[in-house]
Amino acid sequence: MENTLMERRKFARLALHSDASIKHDDTVIMGVVENLSMKGVFVNTTEKIPLNDSVEVTIYTYSTPDQLCDLQATVVRVTETGIGLEFEKTILD
Helix, strand or coil: HHHHHHHHHCCCEEECCECCCCCECCCEEEEEEEEEECCCCECCCCCCCCCCCCCEEEEECCCCEEEEEEEEEEEEEEEEEEEEEECCCCCCC
């Protein structure tokens, strides 16, 4: 199954461990980025957001500038360890 998933991915994933904030309605959820691609991110967090809900995600770096991106996204995966988000635009758009 893992090979099938890898074949469907259009963008490579980068293991990146940095902080992220996810704004959902009037709540801000903090988490740690597990991996990042041009089109999405998986954030480790104990908080859950329903599938298909829209959020705003900010990924922080430990250098200048302190924000890597600030994008609108949709929740596409929810697991015990976190949530997968698909960006409305790629990081470079």
